[in-house]
Amino acid sequence: MPEHTFILNGEQVTVDVEDDVRLLWVLRDVLGVMGPKYGCGVEVCKACASHINGKVFNPCAVRVGDVKPTDRITTIEGLPGTVGKPLHPMQQAWLDRDVAQCGYCQPGQIMTAVAKVRQAKAEGRKITDADLDEIRNICRCGTYNRIREAITAAAERM
């Protein structure tokens, strides 16, 4: 079986698995990293959203064979480590507003939110309602307004 090496939450990992297995299943079924959730398998619901080299992506739609040894994969478990604190400001904002209901979509929501704020900042502007409207992550509990409030608040602290 082919070997694949990449950097996961700051540490180099190597797995033995076929090239075309999607990264989501490598993370969950092979490496036991359970933060990214399955919700559709077709890059639609965004429950598995994680970061690759600081950008948000859906591991359900990436073959492990397409991940390079130098690629830095960050899941929700590794998000606090990117700021060197127990919690990322986005996670703290989530707690402040008691955003989560069942919690299943929340890792993906938070990883998407962080990237969305970074994207706006990189363009030298504040996050807008139009930005928030573009977020595709499904929350079947429907806690969307608290998500919007938390992102707006966290953007001030990022």
Place this chain on the structure above:
Amino acid sequence: MADHRGSPQGMDRRRFLGYVLAAPTLMAAAELGGSAVAPEAAAAIPTLPPPADLFDLNDLLSTAAVPTSALITVQVHSDGTASFALPRAEVGQGVTTSTAMLIAEELGLPVEKIKITLADSRPELLFNQLTAASNTTISTYTPIRVAAAIAKGRLLAAAAIVLGDTVTNLTSKLGVITGGGGKSVTYGELAQRAASTRTEQVSVTLKPRSEFTVIGKPHNRIDALDAVTGRKVFAMDLRIPNALPTMVCRPPTINGKVRSVLNAAAVRAMPGITDVVTISTGVAVRGRTFGQCVDAVRALRVDWGKGTAAGASDASVLRELKAAELPLVVPPLPLLAKTLDAGFTFAFRSNSALEPNCAIADVRRDRAEIWGSLKSPIVAQQAIAAKIGLPQNAVRVHVTEGGGSFGRKLFFDAALEAAEISRTLGKPVKLMWHRTDDFRQGRTHPMCTSRLRATYAAGNVLTFEHRHTSVSTDFGHGLGEIITALAAKLPVGDFTFSQTVFQLTQTMPYNFGVTTQLLNEVNKGFNTGSMRNIYSPDVCCARELFVDQLAAKMGKDPYKFRQEFARDHRARAVLDKVAKVGNWGRAMPAGMAQGIAVHAEYKGFSAALVEIDCRPATVNRKIPSARTGPRVTKVVFAVDAGLAVNPRGLEAQMLGGISDGIALALTSSLHLKDGYFLEGSWDNYFYTRQWNVPKDVEIIVMPPTTGQPGGAGEFGVAASYAAVACAYTRATGTLPTTFPVNHDGPLGFDPLPTVPPIPQSPTDGLRNAF
């Protein structure tokens, strides 16, 4: 319920009986459901109260518990914490948090020191381990506090001995008890000393509401940190030895059966695959990763027999429903009375949660263990035992945290299937449904119709008739056993089973003279269930739309009309609140409008005021790959839940209900064609997404009215849904007759193939990163 009624022993109204159990550290207990329910007095009103007003579904679920002798226990530990195994499911509705608050209130510990777990199935609880009908807090409010209060009493008694003082001299705060002389002792230090060597019955007085410091105050969820760090454990996150990923290749039509598998050996030889086996619902594959299971499912070549809805379509089901509609029978009327008629159709909808159907099963020759988010674990245990041929007590069912329910987890389809696969293979399995299967083969809220007729004259409504007709709703999850067992005691006569549920859930908030609300059901060929409520959201939507029409015919404002005809002052109070806060009647541009609706259920009252924008520029706004349409711009929602144990949690449930209401009114439905549902992904089934979220939402939790908590989990949907529908009607000037309003429009997506039954995952994820 119990608080304001005398006990059989003639004790005062806050005094209850419970137990101290023999245990190494202090363990106090109470009988779950020991608080009997009596019909409440009805006001003298022109419209006879429907059965649901006198005795509703929640009273039934609470009454069902009375004969049980099983106990729930609060245990105090040597580390100063207390623990409680809740015999209910947590699926996001916040019952672990509200339960911790109830215990914290009576025990005098910070909420953070109360550890709540979900109890395994406990058959001895009989009817009392069903999480349904927003009943958890209604039925557990008193017993949980009784157990906690008994524990507190034991701690004080033990402290008095340790501190050489009398109980009346002691003060306690946050787990520390202090004597008159200033010496103190902690709950942790007392946990063993306060324990009992024998089980004995004791009586206890509960705190009066005036002394509450936790109940009624907003509290964040106790599992919030786990949720935001990815540490919250759902069924598929468990690591059960050798329980490898397992999926099922499912039929191209609803409930089709396997005739034969043409290439099992070849699929078994695929990378990572360990097993391929035919089961009653399809062909199961087990392998190293779910990704490889997807490949295997797609590679299977299966000859399928037709299913239980062969050839059926939306149109054919609608014809069946129309044929089954019970007649409207207007009684003799005075001259000059006028009649208003309306009819609505509600499409099939998916109650799929974001966590798909899933369960882990480890079935051995002589025993079995099951893990899953299960709202009816006792029935699941019984059904699984029967399916795999083991005695019930050889099957252990563990209830895991659930990633949403919305009715889905009332059933245990995945647990039963996992048990069948595990028994067949003789290996543990971690079974997960693919999302596409979850939409196409999973349970649905049945398609239904509502017909309404009213007569009115001289400013009065003389008659109101509502006939609801639905594809059969499956209640085979335990509610059935309860109702069957209690049927003779119900004030609804000998209605059919579903009619009983209908009568127990349908309140009528208006004085509309002679009122009848009836249900008929047809066709059992579909996999159905409730969906964040059973009949009420559709019934409420139809009724409130009809009320707007009636108000217009009688020349009255929709809000004023509701206020004038409301039967209950609590209904008027929530209506007045949303009308005032939402500035009812304010001028709006053409194409925008307000809508208002009221709903009563779960011992509570709710009202919603909604503003919607149906102007072309909004309806046609472009979000990449998104279904846009009319946008709800503002929602003001008032909820009177009797007593909100956790107002922040109640607000969260109402917020979710608003998102559901918007989806039900405007966007989300299943389209049935040729015996299968066309929807197969979240980009086909248009549940509310950020681009349809109202930017302005205000939720008002009304001050306590009854002093008893009502239901919350489903309560936000009906009024929101109805108010959106009413606003849409006023904004467009057209009364929709089919819901959601976009159901009969262009499909909005290309349906996925049915063979293979599930789509392959894309590979362009890196290109789409941002």
